[in-house]
Amino acid sequence: MLSPTILAPAILNGVLTGAVYALVALGLTLIYGVLHIINFAHGALLTATMFAAFFAHRLLGLDPYLAALVLTPLFFVLGYGLQRFVIGPAAHGDDRNVLLVTLGLAVVIENALLYAFRADTRTLNLGYAFDVVDFGIAFLAVPRVVAFGVALVVALLLWLILSLTDTGKAIRAVAKERLGAELSGIDVAHIFAVTFGLGTACLAVAACLLIPTYYVNPHVGNAFVLVAFTIVVLGGMGSVTGALLGGLFVGVVESLCGLYLGESLGQIGIFVMFILVLLFRPTGLFGARA
Amino acid sequence: MAEPLLRVERAFKRFGGVLAVDSVSLAVEAGRITALIGPNGAGKTTLFSIISGFLPPTEGRVFHRGADVTGMPPHLVARRGIVRTFQIVQPFAGLTVHENIAIGAHLSRRSRTEALAAAAEVASTVGLGDVLGRPAASLTVAGRKRLEVARALAAEPELLLLDEVLAGLNPAEVATMVPIIRGLADSGVTILMIEHVMQAVMRLAEHVFVLAEGRIIAAGAPRVVVDDPRVVEAYLGHGAAARLSAAGGAHV
Amino acid sequence: MSRPSTTQIFLVIAVLATVPLLTASNVVLNFLIVALLIALAGQGWNVLGGYGGQYSFGHAAFFGTGAYLTAILQTRYGVNAWGAFALGIMGGALIGAAIGAVTFRSGLRGSYFALVTLAFAEVLRILASVAPITGAGVGILIPLDLRPQAFQFQSRAPFYWIVLALVAGSLIIVHRIEQSRFGAWLVAVRENEDAASALGVDATRIKVAATAISAAITAAAGGFYAQYFLFIDSGIAFGPWISIEALLAPIVGGIGTAFGPLLGAFVVKALGELAKLATGDAPGLDLVIYGSVLVLIVAFAPHGIVGLLADLRARFGRLRGSLLGRAHG
Numbered sequence: 001m002l003s004p005t006i007l008a009p010a011i012l013n014g015v016l017t018g019a020v021y022a023l024v025a026l027g028l029t030l031i032y033g034v035l036h037i038i039n040f041a042h043g044a045l046l047t048a049t050m051f052a053a054f055f056a057h058r059l060l061g062l063d064p065y066l067a068a069l070v071l072t073p074l075f076f077v078l079g080y081g082l083q084r085f086v087i088g089p090a091a092h093g094d095d096r097n098v099l100l101v102t103l104g105l106a107v108v109i110e111n112a113l114l115y116a117f118r119a120d121t122r123t124l125n126l127g128y129a130f131d132v133v134d135f136g137i138a139f140l141a142v143p144r145v146v147a148f149g150v151a152l153v154v155a156l157l158l159w160l161i162l163s164l165t166d167t168g169k170a171i172r173a174v175a176k177e178r179l180g181a182e183l184s185g186i187d188v189a190h191i192f193a194v195t196f197g198l199g200t201a202c203l204a205v206a207a208c209l210l211i212p213t214y215y216v217n218p219h220v221g222n223a224f225v226l227v228a229f230t231i232v233v234l235g236g237m238g239s240v241t242g243a244l245l246g247g248l249f250v251g252v253v254e255s256l257c258g259l260y261l262g263e264s265l266g267q268i269g270i271f272v273m274f275i276l277v278l279l280f281r282p283t284g285l286f287g288a289r290a
Numbered sequence: 291m292a293e294p295l296l297r298v299e300r301a302f303k304r305f306g307g308v309l310a311v312d313s314v315s316l317a318v319e320a321g322r323i324t325a326l327i328g329p330n331g332a333g334k335t336t337l338f339s340i341i342s343g344f345l346p347p348t349e350g351r352v353f354h355r356g357a358d359v360t361g362m363p364p365h366l367v368a369r370r371g372i373v374r375t376f377q378i379v380q381p382f383a384g385l386t387v388h389e390n391i392a393i394g395a396h397l398s399r400r401s402r403t404e405a406l407a408a409a410a411e412v413a414s415t416v417g418l419g420d421v422l423g424r425p426a427a428s429l430t431v432a433g434r435k436r437l438e439v440a441r442a443l444a445a446e447p448e449l450l451l452l453d454e455v456l457a458g459l460n461p462a463e464v465a466t467m468v469p470i471i472r473g474l475a476d477s478g479v480t481i482l483m484i485e486h487v488m489q490a491v492m493r494l495a496e497h498v499f500v501l502a503e504g505r506i507i508a509a510g511a512p513r514v515v516v517d518d519p520r521v522v523e524a525y526l527g528h529g530a531a532a533r534l535s536a537a538g539g540a541h542v
Numbered sequence: 543m544s545r546p547s548t549t550q551i552f553l554v555i556a557v558l559a560t561v562p563l564l565t566a567s568n569v570v571l572n573f574l575i576v577a578l579l580i581a582l583a584g585q586g587w588n589v590l591g592g593y594g595g596q597y598s599f600g601h602a603a604f605f606g607t608g609a610y611l612t613a614i615l616q617t618r619y620g621v622n623a624w625g626a627f628a629l630g631i632m633g634g635a636l637i638g639a640a641i642g643a644v645t646f647r648s649g650l651r652g653s654y655f656a657l658v659t660l661a662f663a664e665v666l667r668i669l670a671s672v673a674p675i676t677g678a679g680v681g682i683l684i685p686l687d688l689r690p691q692a693f694q695f696q697s698r699a700p701f702y703w704i705v706l707a708l709v710a711g712s713l714i715i716v717h718r719i720e721q722s723r724f725g726a727w728l729v730a731v732r733e734n735e736d737a738a739s740a741l742g743v744d745a746t747r748i749k750v751a752a753t754a755i756s757a758a759i760t761a762a763a764g765g766f767y768a769q770y771f772l773f774i775d776s777g778i779a780f781g782p783w784i785s786i787e788a789l790l791a792p793i794v795g796g797i798g799t800a801f802g803p804l805l806g807a808f809v810v811k812a813l814g815e816l817a818k819l820a821t822g823d824a825p826g827l828d829l830v831i832y833g834s835v836l837v838l839i840v841a842f843a844p845h846g847i848v849g850l851l852a853d854l855r856a857r858f859g860r861l862r863g864s865l866l867g868r869a870h871g
Contacts, residue, residue: 090837097844099597114825114826115825218826268665272665275665278658279644279645365738365739368741373740381734382737382738385730401723445741445742
């Protein structure tokens with residue numbers, strides 16, 4: 001079972017999946033790093049973005065990769081609005097309330113989708129979904145290779161935004177020292193909302209990258225988000241590099257576990273890893289703040 | 291010489307690259323009011339945290355009545371009779387004044403009724419008797435400082451660690467608190483107090499330790515310590531002592 | 543916050559106990575039984591979340607433990623139904639103590655605690671959906687045996703009185719907590735853990751104990767559910783629906799108050815029924831409403847119904863005072 005012809009594709013596929021996991025985790029870790037809240041609505045929002053990508057193709061004929069250009073700004077605005085006008089005001093600044101509000105939002109979004117579209121699992125049947133590229137040691141599906149590439153590009157873009165733009169610097173300031181940033185005139189509520197919007201935008205991109213090869217139903221987001229939580233905790237809450245490296249790591253681990261243990265136990269493996277990391281190393285393997 | 295009530299032996303505390311407490315040794319005699327003074331950031335509250343178990347020292351030991359209590363968890367230190375207040379007041383915000391103080395009283399009392407009764411008594415001792423039913427969050431700064439003391443008092447401590455209980459109070463409020471603290475000592479409670487308000491230190495303390503940059507730089511009776519040029523320099527800067535004596539020895 | 547006396551608790555229970563004497567409608571009784579069941583599960587959550595300030599997002603773990611132990615012990619090991627029910631409660635307490643110990647000793651609080659409890663519940667759900675002993679995907683059916691000894695009854699009234707008795711028990715427990723040092727310490731830890739430690743409170747021990755009590759009460763609700771509906775599977779026992787309803791009821795009713803879960807459960811269930819009447823039985827709609835209610839309550843009435851009533855009483859008091867003042871003036 002350890003021959004390279006079996007291991008290599010498993011590892012490579014793990015890396016490809018891992019990049020998309022990393023993209024989902026990026027949004028989560030960004031929101032935690034800046035707002036210091038655990039966004040329980042992240043999974044439901046991913047489900048929403050995946051439904052949007054699905055229907056963009058079904059109803060408008062938009063190829064997912066093109067739909068990304070429309071959905072990303074759309075969901076940025078949605079995320080901005082959610083934080084600015086719902087989560088922020090409803091929480092009155094109490095951390096425990098934020099927990100409840102994001103949970104409430106998660107329940108509303110997920111079940112609204114359930115109510116509207118029922119529990120059926122749907123897939124897109126795109127022509128190129130099964131094309132493969134020959135990498136020598138393995139054949140890899142085209143959409144997954146594209147997903148890997150785009151995820152890295154988006155991560156790079158995000159890094160550039162954070163390092164070079166004024167807004168990015170403001171975001172980093174608020175993340176580091178909120179009171180000081182506020183006193184220097186930064187509109188913290190706005191920055192919070194922008195960060196949330198960026199996190200949701202990452203989800204929109206991830207959704208468009210996933211939809212060619214993945215199914216969608218009202219619960220799909222939860223599976224991903226659990227993995228994302230595990231990555232964020234592993235890589236260190238608030239650490240962007242941690243999310244990236246953690247994503248690739250978890251992708252490979254999941255792929256190898258799936259190879260040896262099968263699907264349903266693979267899920268448990270991630271949960272257990274998540275619990276163990278939380279209990280014993282909440283600052284993460286890459287050692288960022290807890 | 292009898293074993294002091296509290297003894298700190300060569301305590302060090304390092305936070306990453308910063309040495310907050312540097313080879314501090316001190317002893318607190320039972321029944322006395324001892325003051326711990328020094329400029330801001332000198333490490334005084336860190337020392338309190340080490341004594342009360344909230345922070346373990348990087349090196350060094352803490353002895354209570356001769357027993358080694360280094361690194362003991364805070365609640366066990368409290369149960370031994372060492373109770374601290376916090377520099378930044380930590381009321382139980384959602385509870386009333388009465389309920390706040392009762393938590394302290396519960397340290398040695400199981401019954402709710404007894405604890406509430408004891409709390410009411412302590413409240414009147416510190417002048418909070420008529421605000422018992424008010425939410426702790428509604429008190430003024432002075433009120434909250436008093437609540438902090440009352441809560442610690444209700445726990446019937448043997449050694450009370452007061453962390454800047456006079457900070458932020460106006461002179462009238464300070465004048466009300468000083469006799470209360472005096473009264474506590476008179477009733478047998480040993481007090482170790484961190485304080486910046488010098489008149490209070492001079493009036494209350496029988497022994498003073500001066501901490502600067504993590505190190506004890508002077509110790510002794512208040513009058514002596516305050517005149518010590520090293521102490522003056524710690525507060526007013528390098529060369530200040532010389533300047534002051536050149537200007538005719540006038541000092542605060 | 544309102545702290546009811548034993549007399550007030552007794553009165554409320556007594557009034558509620560008369561309901562089966564006033565109506566024979568199965569629809570009404572069923573609604574009330576489910577509402578009381580949720581009130582029970584919610585009171586469990588309330589002990590840890592309301593009084594203890596630790597918000598669990600995975601109380602399904604305890605509900606499901608009670609449900610599955612009750613079902614499995616009966617169907618696979620021939621244990622008497624009542625015995626199985628009691629063991630289910632104890633099992634719940636044990637799981638609660640275990641999860642609490644492991645979590646709080648690691649120093650996890652706040653959002654991290656919510657996350658871990660969520661993860662625990664999910665692990666149990668997945669395990670239950672594949673393990674043979676829990677019936678895997680098929681679930682467990684408790685065979686029909688309509689005798690009191692088997693904790694099953696021909697009519698609903700006995701079920702009603704039993705769940706009411708369980709709710710009464712949970713109210714007594716909460717009352718005792720409110721009047722005891724344990725309760726004072728628990729609340730102190732909720733408000734400010736460091737300050738509590740400085741006053742001699744062993745915060746970790748208190749939180750673990752609260753988790754065990756909380757879990758036991760919610761496990762009782764799970765065990766009762768199994769006996770009343772006679773069928774459970776992993777989605778019912780460990781599913782998010784009960785984690786959410788268990789926290790929604792006390793939050794809507796008044797978090798950290800004795801009657802909060804009871805009030806909240808009735809309101810939440812009533813809302814669910816209204817939704818069904820208005821729009822048919824579509825899946826997901828009731829949870830949409832519950833999620834929205836959660837956000838609205840947190841935003842506008844964080845102290846729940848009990849808080850709103852207290853506000854009203856205060857305002858009425860002031861109004862009355864000023865009116866009387868004018869009358870005399």
